[in-house]
Amino acid sequence: MSDCIFCKIIKGEIPARKIYEDEEMFAFHDITPMAPVHFLVIPKKHISNLMELEAEDIALVGRLLNKAQQIAKEPKPTGLGCGENGARFVINAKRDGGQTVDHLHIHVLGGRALSWPPG
Ligand code: AMP
Ligand code: ZN
DSSP, rough: TOOHHHHHHHHSSOOOEEEEOOEEEEEEOOOSSSEEEEEEEEESSSSOOOGGGGGGGHHHHHHHHHHHHHHHHTTTTTOOTTTOOEEEOOOOOHHHTOOOSSSSOOEEEESSSSSOOOO
């Protein structure tokens, strides 16, 4: 999608601190980290949000989640070193979910204890 900032990051039109990339996904550090570890994993395919998920993309979301946990738990410098203490995996969807970028993304937050429930 031409006016989507995450599609622009994938295409290299907007800079990002890349962690991982393959033919179907891209992972990068969040520009406004809410924890010492805060990165995003996104599909290269523009999917607006989790609630627009089509049947053909269900397995893709599984692979995104799997890559998210792999990156989170791998020791530094290849991963983010959250294997021992854990992390939070979040997908915000649409207005009430707090989604601000309309391109499906998994947040991974770690490096400190996070409170629950969210505000
Ligand atoms: P959400 O509110 O769930 O839609 O999350 C969108 C996230 O994208 C926020 O945490 C933003 O800080 C992050 N973000 C927005 N623009 C960029 C960017 N150019 N590079 C990295 N992260 C970004
Ligand atoms: Zn997009």
